[in-house]
Amino acid sequence: MKPQATFEATPPLDDAFIERLKAILPGAVITDSGQLESYLIEERGLFTSTARVVIVPDCAETLAKAVRLCAEHRVPMVPQGGNTGLVGGAVANQGEVVVSMRRMRAVRNIDPVNFTATVEAGCILADLQNAADAESCLFPLSLGAEGSCTVGGNIASNAGGMGVLRYGNMRELTLGLEVVLPDGRIWNGMRPLYKDNSGYSLKNLFVGSEGTLGFVTAAVVKLFPKPRHVQTAFCALPSVEAALELLSLARRNSGDAVTAFELMSEFSLEIVCRHTDRDSPLSEPAPWFAMIELSSSRPQDNLQEIFQSTLEEAFKAELILDAVIASSLEQGHKLRQLRESTPEAQKRAGGSIKHDVSVPVSSIPVFIERASAAVAEYMPGIHFCVFGHVGDGNVHYNLTQPDDMTKEAFLAHWGAVNDIVHPLAMSLGGSISAEHGIGLLKVSEIKGYRSPEEQGLLCEIKQAVDPDNLMNPGKMI
Structure with missing residues (x-):
């Protein structure tokens, strides 16, 4: 069946809390239904946000004030960058506050000697690419949504895209971070260093964490010489x-x-x-x-x-x-x-069931062959819209409805098709989420593919950093 949001029962936000939030963040709290609309849209239309409050801080210190108040009142928070995610990671319910980074969009510095850029979390990816280009440098992350997705969102989801084969994904491109922690403290890890062996790699806790451990507000990222x-x-x-x-x-x-x-x-x-x-x-x-x-x-x-x-x-x-x-x-x-x-073409072609899987590069042919045979047997006439970043093993194994089937009837098979495709990817040493993340879409399913040790470690880290489960609850873990 078509995925649905499974929010925990959270009561609506108290009006007194909302007024206090407005008092400490003048001009940075949105409650008007018309203004809220763009923050509640989910890219694939699989989930519906029902949040009543969005905050748009202009700096880490402002966000920290809001986080401290939310922590005091045990109000959960959901981060949002360009709202282009594909797994429902930025979806919020009526008892949660959406934290949008749209006002924190500056490229603070381009260093063509160190080949680094310092940017705020709400910086549009294309703006960073253009700023680097102006200094004869390259920021190599390249996505279809680069005109609207943000660097903070790319970090939270450990974005990949077309250049991973040569340059690595966002984890490899990130040198340092500034993060607002669940209790409102600010961790300043903005070190523009390629080598730093002075302790645990804290930045890697937050890269790919989908905002479940803290909210990234700024970053130092790698640049490269501009291709000639x-x-x-x-x-x-x-x-x-x-x-x-x-x-x-x-x-x-x-x-x-x-x-x-x-x-x-x-x-x-x-x-x-x-x-x-x-x-x-x-x-x-x-x-x-x-x-x-x-x-x-x-x-x-x-x-x-x-x-x-x-x-x-x-x-x-x-x-x-x-x-x-x-x-x-x-x-x-x-x-x-x-x-x-x-x-975009697949959207217009009808209903689609999508899989963002990865397998070892050498296993791609056998994965596609076996998956296609099994899916075709399950649903004759289905169309195989298969594409992806084959150089790094990431296959977008997407399926489009048969010509004689309605979109609604097709999407009712979502779970059954997942049960064909995902176990096969895992059996080949792969993953059911190569670059899109877990969010709400895969949070229940992923538990069946993690070992008890892996699931336990993830939960222990979450409990240690965010014991009250206020940072993007219900996602990924």
């Missing part, structure tokens, strides 16, 4: 196995200069061309497609020559059926958009 040369191609492939062989070939031949390697099923490209203004650059259909990108920051580089010779070698080995190489950065961007447009 970029080569992009869109290739038709005979199989998933060919995709992995092509990836391995490109990594070896280029000295590991592969920045992105994105896989798309035939149905994925078909709906992109049908439901967006994108057109396929290739004349014939194929079972699979890959968008591959290489980049280099060296002033003089033979990247184009390496790329072309790699593709020629792949053609001879029958790994590629057809390919187009971008002749400019603009054309390369359009090739990337074919892959980036897939989630």
Whole structure:
């Protein structure tokens, strides 16, 4: 069945508490129903927020005042960045306060010598990318929602995206944090250090914690030299196995200069061309497609020559059926958009059941083959909208309703399809959440896949840091 929110029974917020909150945070408390609306929307429409209060602090000190008051009154708090999450992690009920970081959006500093940026949690990802670019640097995190998602949200969810193969996910990109703790204290861990072996790695408690241990208010993140040369191609492939062989070939031949390697099923490209203004650059259909990108920051580089010779070698080995190489950065961007447009196209194509799984890269073909066979047997006529960041093992194993089935009837099979796909991913040494997180969507299911020791340690950490369970309760743990 379609996932539903399972909020704990929390009474509505007391009017006296709300008035006290307004008194200590003048101009930073929203209670008007019209103004609240944008904070209550959930990206996939799976859950409904019923919060009556949103606070929009302008600094960590202001947020700390609110957290101390909430702690005093045992009022739970739910953090929210750009509200683009896909697992219901920013959904709040009537007894909880939404904490929005929208006013804390500054890029405080770009350091092109240390290759670091200091930003506030509400900074839009694209703004950070542009600020780094202006200093001939690169912040490599790249997501479809980068025009609206925030750095704080990226940290809370340990965001991945297209560049993980080369640069790592948000955990690897984060050097230091400023965090408001559950009792209102502020931990200042804003160290711009690549090496710091002076104790437990506290920052890693908060990266990927979905705001369940504290609220990130600022961060120091890694930058890289801006690429001077970029080569992009869109290739038709005979199989998933060919995709992995092509990836391995490109990594070896280029000295590991592969920045992105994105896989798309035939149905994925078909709906992109049908439901967006994108057109396929290739004349014939194929079972699979890959968008591959290489980049280099060296002033003089033979990247184009390496790329072309790699593709020629792949053609001879029958790994590629057809390919187009971008002749400019603009054309390369359009090739990337074919892959980036897939989630939006799937929305328009009908009901969808989505899986954000990861398996070892070498296990991707067997996962897709076995999952597809089992799902097709369970529901004949289902469409396989499979795509993802194959270079790091992250497969968005998405499914679109059969042509003869209504959206509502299809979504009623959500749990049953999960029970086919998720155990298979786990049996191959994988995960049921590669980059989207747990939130409300997977919080009940994930417990069945954690060992007692792992679940116990997670609960012990939560209890030690947030004993009153006020920070984003009901999520992840």
